[in-house]
Amino acid sequence: MGTLMTMRDTDRALVQAASAVAKLRCRSVAHTLATAARTADGRVISAVNVARAAGGACPEVVALATAATQGVGELETIVTVGDRGRNLVTPCDACSHLLLDHFPALRVIVGPPENPKVLPLADLPQQANHDPNNLPDVVASADT
Numbered sequence: 001m002g003t004l005m006t007m008r009d010t011d012r013a014l015v016q017a018a019s020a021v022a023k024l025r026c027r028s029v030a031h032t033l034a035t036a037a038r039t040a041d042g043r044v045i046s047a048v049n050v051a052r053a054a055g056g057a058c059p060e061v062v063a064l065a066t067a068a069t070q071g072v073g074e075l076e077t078i079v080t081v082g083d084r085g086r087n088l089v090t091p092c093d094a095c096s097h098l099l100l101d102h103f104p105a106l107r108v109i110v111g112p113p114e115n116p117k118v119l120p121l122a123d124l125p126q127q128a129n130h131d132p133n134n135l136p137d138v139v140a141s142a143d144t
């Protein structure tokens with residue numbers, strides 16, 4: 001199973017940043033998820049998804065592209081939250097691969113908002129799509 005990492009104050013702040021973007025900007029069927037990513041030098045990049053009946057763009061991809069647009073060299077930690085107070089959302093399989101291609105050491109915050117966990121993105125169990133109810137096993141077993 002995955003290697004749990006220490007949840008830092010900056011990680012909690014990142015969850016809050018993503019939650020704030022979700023609350024403020026995810027108010028339609030077009031935008032339902034918000035991502036916040038912290039760069040190696042401490043900047044925070046935020047992004048929302050662009051939803052579509054089939055396909056669309058995940059917020060992690062938009063965040064990655066935004067980072068590139070802003071000249072950010074390295075993303076260190078990423079978190080995605082759902083709209084309407086939904087849980088933290090685990091990146092989908094496609095996004096996980098994409099992010100790992102660019103940032104092999106990326107940390108991801110997952111789990112229930114009141115008790116989030118950090119783990120290496122490389123250790124995330126694979127899953128096909130965004131489903132806030134489909135949390136990785138590592139989170140369920142993390143307290144033991």
Ligand SMILES: [Zn+2]
Nearest residue numbers: 058091092095
């Ligand atoms: Zn995705």
